Amino acid sequence: MIEQLPAIQLLLTLIAAPICSMLRNGDRSWWLATAASWASVVVACLILNQVWGGGTISYHMGGWPPPWGIEVVIDELTAIVLLLVTLFGALVMTALRESLSTIMRHQRQSLYYTAFLLCMASLIGITITGDAFNVFVFLEISSLATYTLIARGRDRRALTAAFRYLIMGTIGATFILIAIGFMYMLTGTLNMADLAERLPAHKDNHVLHASFAFFIVGIGLKIALFPLHYWLPNAYTYAPKATTAFLAATATKVSLYVMIRFVFDVYGLEFSFQQMHLGTLLVPLSIAGILIASLTAVFQTDAKRLLAWSSVSQLGYMALGVGILNVNGLTAAITHMFNHAMMKAGLFLALATMIYRVQSSQLTALAGIGRTMPLTTGAFTVLGIGLIGVPFTAGFVSKWYLITGVLDKGWLPVAALLIVSSLMAIIYIGKMIDVMYFKPAPEEFSNAQEAPLSMLIPCWIFALLTIYFGIDTRLTAGLAGRVASNLLGGA
Amino acid sequence: MLVATVVIIVKLDRLMTAVMMMGFFSLLSSCIFMILDAVDVAFTEAAVGAGASTIFFLAALAIVGHTSKKRTRQRTILPLAMVTCIGIVLIYATFDMPRFGTADAPIQQHVTPRYINDSADEVGPPNIVTSVLASYRGYDTFGEAGVVFTAFIGVLLLLGAGTRQSGLERPAPPNTQVESMRQKIILREVADLLIAPVLVFALYVQWHGDFGPGGGFQAGVIFASVIVLYALIYGIVPAQQLFPPRKLAYFPALGWLLYGGVGIVSMIKGGNFLDYGALMTDPHDGQHYGILIIELGIGITVAAVMINIFFSLSERSL
Numbered sequence: 001m002i003e004q005l006p007a008i009q010l011l012l013t014l015i016a017a018p019i020c021s022m023l024r025n026g027d028r029s030w031w032l033a034t035a036a037s038w039a040s041v042v043v044a045c046l047i048l049n050q051v052w053g054g055g056t057i058s059y060h061m062g063g064w065p066p067p068w069g070i071e072v073v074i075d076e077l078t079a080i081v082l083l084l085v086t087l088f089g090a091l092v093m094t095a096l097r098e099s100l101s102t103i104m105r106h107q108r109q110s111l112y113y114t115a116f117l118l119c120m121a122s123l124i125g126i127t128i129t130g131d132a133f134n135v136f137v138f139l140e141i142s143s144l145a146t147y148t149l150i151a152r153g154r155d156r157r158a159l160t161a162a163f164r165y166l167i168m169g170t171i172g173a174t175f176i177l178i179a180i181g182f183m184y185m186l187t188g189t190l191n192m193a194d195l196a197e198r199l200p201a202h203k204d205n206h207v208l209h210a211s212f213a214f215f216i217v218g219i220g221l222k223i224a225l226f227p228l229h230y231w232l233p234n235a236y237t238y239a240p241k242a243t244t245a246f247l248a249a250t251a252t253k254v255s256l257y258v259m260i261r262f263v264f265d266v267y268g269l270e271f272s273f274q275q276m277h278l279g280t281l282l283v284p285l286s287i288a289g290i291l292i293a294s295l296t297a298v299f300q301t302d303a304k305r306l307l308a309w310s311s312v313s314q315l316g317y318m319a320l321g322v323g324i325l326n327v328n329g330l331t332a333a334i335t336h337m338f339n340h341a342m343m344k345a346g347l348f349l350a351l352a353t354m355i356y357r358v359q360s361s362q363l364t365a366l367a368g369i370g371r372t373m374p375l376t377t378g379a380f381t382v383l384g385i386g387l388i389g390v391p392f393t394a395g396f397v398s399k400w401y402l403i404t405g406v407l408d409k410g411w412l413p414v415a416a417l418l419i420v421s422s423l424m425a426i427i428y429i430g431k432m433i434d435v436m437y438f439k440p441a442p443e444e445f446s447n448a449q450e451a452p453l454s455m456l457i458p459c460w461i462f463a464l465l466t467i468y469f470g471i472d473t474r475l476t477a478g479l480a481g482r483v484a485s486n487l488l489g490g491a
Numbered sequence: 492m493l494v495a496t497v498v499i500i501v502k503l504d505r506l507m508t509a510v511m512m513m514g515f516f517s518l519l520s521s522c523i524f525m526i527l528d529a530v531d532v533a534f535t536e537a538a539v540g541a542g543a544s545t546i547f548f549l550a551a552l553a554i555v556g557h558t559s560k561k562r563t564r565q566r567t568i569l570p571l572a573m574v575t576c577i578g579i580v581l582i583y584a585t586f587d588m589p590r591f592g593t594a595d596a597p598i599q600q601h602v603t604p605r606y607i608n609d610s611a612d613e614v615g616p617p618n619i620v621t622s623v624l625a626s627y628r629g630y631d632t633f634g635e636a637g638v639v640f641t642a643f644i645g646v647l648l649l650l651g652a653g654t655r656q657s658g659l660e661r662p663a664p665p666n667t668q669v670e671s672m673r674q675k676i677i678l679r680e681v682a683d684l685l686i687a688p689v690l691v692f693a694l695y696v697q698w699h700g701d702f703g704p705g706g707g708f709q710a711g712v713i714f715a716s717v718i719v720l721y722a723l724i725y726g727i728v729p730a731q732q733l734f735p736p737r738k739l740a741y742f743p744a745l746g747w748l749l750y751g752g753v754g755i756v757s758m759i760k761g762g763n764f765l766d767y768g769a770l771m772t773d774p775h776d777g778q779h780y781g782i783l784i785i786e787l788g789i790g791i792t793v794a795a796v797m798i799n800i801f802f803s804l805s806e807r808s809l
Contacts, residue, residue: 007754007764014637015751018744021644061630063766067602070630111648118641125634137634141641148645182584188601198601210584 005047006059006072006128009082012040013121017114026109030097033113037090037120044086048079054482058130066130067191073130077334077483080475081127081257084338088249088345089120091458092242098455099241099352104152112152116246119145123254132180132266133190135258136173139222143169146251150239158238165231168221175218182211183266195266203271212267212276219262222255225319226289229312236308237361242352242455244304248311249345253337256318260333263322264487273325282323287417290316294424298431304361306428307347310387313421314340320414321402329405330484335477336398339469343386343395346462350380353451353459363432368441373450377436379463384429386466389422393470397477493519506552514545530704531620538712543797546719550804615778616701624706625782629765633754635708636747636789643743643796650803682724689717697790698783707786711793718794719801727805736802739795746792750785757781 016036020029051057051074059072074082093116100109118141125138147169151162184190186207187198202208217228224232232252236244263272272278293313300306314336321333351361353376358365370377386393399422406415450456469476496516503509517540524533589596606619606627614622624632693714700706722730754765757777762769767781 004758004763007758011751011755011764015748015755018640018747018751021647022741022744060763061765062626062628063763063768064627068605069627108648111644115641115644115648118637118644122634122637122641131631133628134631134634137631137638140638141634144638144641144645148641148648151645151649184598185588186597188597188599188603190602198597206587207584210580213580 002046002050003059005043005050006057006074007061009040009043009047009086010121010124010128012036012043013117013124017117017121020110020117021114023110026097026100026105026113029110029113030093033117034090034093036117037086037093040120040124041083041086041090044079044082047074048076048083051076051079054486067189067194070134071130071191071193072128073193074128075483076479077257077260077487078127080334080338080479080483081254082124084253084341085120085123085127085250088341089116089123089246091461092246092249092345092349093120095245095349095352095455095458096242098452099356102356103240108152112149115145115148116243118142119149119246120250123250126254127257130192131190132183132192132195132262136177136180139173139176142251142254143173146247149243149247150235153238153240155238157234158240161231161234161238165235168228168231172218172221175214175221179211179215179218182207182214186211192261192266196268199266200268200271203275208267208271209276212272215262215267216259216278216281219255219259223252223259223319224312224315226285226293226312226316229289229293229315232312233305233308236311236348237302237305241355242349244308245345245348245352248307248348249341252311252315253341256315256333256337260322260487269487269489279323279325282319283414286316286319286323287414289313290320290421291417291424294421294428297428298424300428301363302361303351303363303366303432304348306363306432307344307351310425310428311340311344313425314344314387317398317402317418321405324405324409324411325488326405326408327481327484327488328401328408330487331477331480332398332401332405334480334483335401335473338476338480339386339394339398339466342462342469343383343466346383346459346466347380347387349455349462350376350383350459353455354380356451356455357449363435365442366432367435367439368437370437372441375456376451376459379456379459380436381433382463383466384433386470388425388429391470392467394466394468394476396470397473401477493523507549510545510548510552513548514541517541517544531618531624531706531709534704534709535712538709538716542716543712543719546716547800547804550801554804613778614782615775616782618700618702618704620704621700621706621782625785626765626767626778629767629785632785632789633750633765636750636792639792639796640743640747643799646800646803647740679724682720686717686721689713693717697786700786701779701782707789707791708793710786711790711795712797714790714794715797715801718798722801722805727802731802734798734802736799736806739799739802742795743792743799746788746790746795749788749791753781753784753788 013036016032020033023029023032047057054076057072057074059074060066061070061072063069093113096113096116097109100112104112122138122141122145126135126142129135129138147162147166150165151159153159153161180190183195183199186202186205187195189195189198199208220228236248239247263278290313293309293316297306297309297313300309318333318336318340321329321331321336323329354366354369354373355361357373358369382393386395389395389399399418403415403418406418493516496512496519500509500512500516503512517536521533521536521541524530524536589598606623610619610622610627611617614626616622693710696705696713697707697710700710718730718734721733753767753770757766757769758764760769767778768774770777770781
């Protein structure tokens with residue numbers, strides 16, 4: 001049983017998806033989907049427990065040894081991403097039923113849960129695989145499922161947003177496929193560990209250079225790295241209700257994980273950073289992204305769009321962490337991947353809970369909601385404070401590591417810019433909290449009630465986790481530190 | 492010729508013609524695959540690219556109309572620069588590529604020998620492509636079937652097949668007589684001649700994947716295209732009487748579950764996921780039946796998805 005865990009991890013959600021589509025009853029599918037997601041959280045915990053401290057699990061699909069068959073490889077980094085996807089996915093799924101009940105008929109709902117499960121399962125598939133082509137296969141499923149999830153948004157603009165994302169995502173996926181094809185051409189293998197062994201021999205080969213370029217641009221589109229973030233604000237703004245929370249938490253983070261995996265493990269540290277100078281590309285772009293996106297966020301009047309722009313800027317932090325290439329920086333990137341997923345999912349979920357009552361994400365509609373929905377707004381405030389990076393919240397931990405990493409390099413101006421961006425975060429989060437608590441509520445929503453428990457509890461779990469991981473950092477920063485020094489070759 | 496076709500497609504204003512040219516493009520590329528000895532790929536490309544996707548495009552055109560609006564020419568510089576850049580990178584890469592088709596290229600050296608030399612012993616089917624597809628890399632294929640299923644869920648969610656009234660329950664539209672091609676005697680006669688043999692051919696492709704080019708994907712598409720042909724000639728209502736959309740919507744999930752089920756049974760029997768060898772006491776029998784069943788699963792999923800998508804597109808246009 002224990003050695004089958006990697007397959008079970010994937011199959012729980014993957015097999016629940018088609019069954020869900022056949023049930024055709026919103027409530028029953030929701031129960032099944034929720035049960036499957038929580039079960040996969042349990043499996044993710046078991047796996048994390050198994051690899052804790054530096055273990056690795058290898059599982060051969062179909063019983064064929066790699067490189068002939070497809071291998072599944074799980075190490076600590078994989079395990080933490082698995083926990084991220086399953087736990088936050090399950091929390092959002094729990095809240096999804098109430099959130100959808102207002103906009104969708106029962107039968108449609110069961111299909112929606114199916115798409116959600118497929119998205120979750122494919123992200124798990126991307127995370128656990130040790131095979132380069134297999135990444136692409138699951139990337140296709142996750143992309144298709146995501147487009148569908150977005151396109152069912154509140155109004156027709158969601159269709160344009162989804163279509164734009166579809167075009168961008170398809171270009172990204174094609175580039176990744178070209179990159180993988182080139183690697184296969186040079187080495188004759190698709191297994192990541194095998195590739196890592198064979199690629200250094202070709203490090204002066206033009207094909208490998210082109211492959212690397214295609215990969216970085218392709219995955220950059222998927223991560224929404226500045227300036228390839230064009231699709232993200234609209235997609236997040238128009239995606240329906242609680243779905244945004246799931247997308248913000250997982251899709252871009254898993255892409256970032258894929259980038260870390262390929263850049264460090266497949267192409268190799270030396271090739272990526274010394275020969276192809278990835279660092280010199282990532283650092284200026286991510287700093288520009290952090291500042292421009294934060295500044296744009298400050299001027300938004302739609303709460304969802306504001307948070308979406310904040311996501312672009314926060315993704316910049318992670319890219320910067322990868323780009324500065326030292327243990328603290330990489331620790332920050334991985335920790336922030338987890339922390340930001342948690343906080344942003346929580347924020348979007350709390351926002352979705354408010355929208356559930358007031359039916360609009362305009363800041364004017366959210367005015368005074370602190371009095372009518374005190375508990376939701378409370379959770380939102382805690383999460384917002386976490387995002388700013390106040391001590392004793394999760395956001396502080398990752399920013400601390402990032403600034404330490406930057407200072408290790410001796411880049412004082414960069415550290416100053418990071419602090420400036422944090423100040424901007426105070427402005428845009430502060431602006432929302434100010435509106436929610438201190439502006440009078442508009443007439444029509446003055447008697448809005450507190451949200452139902454099934455939405456409120458997940459919101460507060462996110463909020464409490466934000467505080468918990470701000471104090472106990474063994475799971476996040478501790479693990480990230482070990483992974484980071486491993487990725488950097490034990491240096 | 493490929494390049495010329497693409498230029499024509501981009502230049503064309505009439506969407507109908509563009510769709511036809513895209514079918515032609517697929518046919519051309521399938522010929523290229525054929526010349527490259529990738530028979531299975533050529534087969535799929537011909538069936539999916541030239542056949543099914545052309546039909547879907549046509550069905551979509553029936554909804555949105557036949558001509559594109561003139562767009563003002565703007566911002567063409569940036570995309571052009573991007574495309575040029577990508578082209579340059581691709582050409583840059585070609586300088587160091589291993590010579591095409593040489594025996595000492597890395598692709599031929601590393602993984603391939605085991606597939607070629609041992610697959611007949613380890614897996615069974617004489618068609619190595621089937622062995623790689625269904626067994627060595629069966630997990631990828633499971634994922635690909637999942638892609639088809641996901642596409643189906645997407646279409647169902649966005650267009651809503653099966654949730655609207657199907658052709659059966661709805662009063663027949665007044666202009667049925669004009670729309671159906673039943674009156675066109677040549678079309679009808681040819682279709683009558685074709686439908687039965689092509690159905691048999693689909694089954695042949697399904698079960699013959701072990702020995703020659705073929706398998707679930709191609710068979711599913713061929714099967715679906717016959718049904719689509721039937722629906723085009725005799726109208727959507729008889730086709731829906733044959734395959735009630737509500738019931739048909741179960742089949743993509745069933746096919747995929749069949750595939751996954753084989754994997755789970757092999758896990759229960761003590762192997763890894765999709766380790767067909769564990770299915771039976773003799774690993775060869777296990778591989779053989781495992782591959783047959785998963786190919787069937789793929790066939791069901793693909794055929795049902797194609798027919799479903801066609802129905803939901805054409806319901807929209809009614």
